[in-house]
Amino acid sequence: MLSKNKIRFIRSLDTKKVREEEDCFLAEGNKLVNDTIRYFDCRLLVATEQWLEQHPDIQSRETITATKEEIRKCSLLKNPQEVIAVYRKPEHPIEIEALKGCLVLALDTVQDPGNLGTIVRIADWFGIRDIVCSETCADIYNPKTVQATMGALARVRVHYTSLADFLRQIHPSPVYGTFLEGNAIYREELSGNGVIVMGNEGNGISEAIKPFVERKLYIPNYPPGAETSESLNVAIATAITCAEFRRRTR
């Protein structure tokens, strides 16, 4: 039986302020919870009797059996399913020295929750284990973002910090970024380590961050010089860039 207080608590995790105060976030849906629960410290699990019977090994600090109707009441999804989990936010400090040997994504004010979630999924696919976000990025624990990661959040560490400080510290790792006036990515040398900076949806990489980007890349349109869209969506540009980095080091 799910109390009104619990319903209110779960729904309140839609706001960043509450997520920060409570240090936790929401994951919803059979597949997402199934894919993520063994990676996180589960503070509260709300599920139907049937779901719990089918998942006898699930670990949670508190488990509440609920009807589908009760789950619908606390769900933020259009089509609520049989399970909702409240996870404690994971702690993962930035380990600069270790990151110097890896390929890392850095996001400069990527503000759309869906884009951020999609980028986490892309990072997961291409074996990028750390994403460093400016404080001005969307919150990775926004329920929309968590859903968009499709479980990839369990395998990718997302950090928030001053991007300028991070880029200063990561030196001498190469820092790449995509710019409309950059060099065609296919003709540039790409390394197995380094930082790929992706910019804001409307404004690209900010003036404060530009000086750190010594290798400017451009995803050429086709045929060269044809009239086309002004730019690619940031998640799309991230995907093509990561794919090309990994193609080279294959």
Place this chain on the structure above:
Amino acid sequence: MLSKNKIRFIRSLDTKKVREEEDCFLAEGNKLVNDTIRYFDCRLLVATEQWLEQHPDIQSRETITATKEEIRKCSLLKNPQEVIAVYRKPEHPIEIEALKGCLVLALDTVQDPGNLGTIVRIADWFGIRDIVCSETCADIYNPKTVQATMGALARVRVHYTSLADFLRQIHPSPVYGTFLEGNAIYREELSGNGVIVMGNEGNGISEAIKPFVERKLYIPNYPPGAETSESLNVAIATAITCAEFRRRTR
């Protein structure tokens, strides 16, 4: 002055049924209308006095000057701007013989309006001028999709037809598709013409379409064999695939 009837008419274009009956669709916002109006037959333009003064050469069958408040009343956007256009749907029959020499995208039940819009933008970037959609795909004239194309809709022809019939007719053009059990795209021969089939968000390419796909491609994750997400989002996979085709023919 914008009548109640006109407001009702504009808002009703949110539904596919009305768009089909009226044979028209909506484009909203200063940038989108600016980027698209010269490509379409504009049936109705609703704009502020200031916008109209700044765009003296704009052609429309009917133009109504409205206040921002009136525009807000008919807008489907969260943040309405100074202009709304109602365009007649363009007519562009599928020209099979011409398409045999081109690279074409075919979408098999891509159902998310945002994904479809993003795919149109990707096609535009990579010089793919025709997208053939199954009748079960999202409607390209859904206002959400039109917005997501960011104006690319003006340069990409989107057709709806039986995908099986189209693939039968396009023979002997090569037909590619992405499958989790396909061959690594980087090791396959890719041609400058042919059809790239992309499948549904949840289920991939349907059983009815699979037999037409003779070249099965796979976007390898990194490092090979690592635990990762089950798949990439369909727009992301489309982007990486199109980029790789165009990289080869550069």
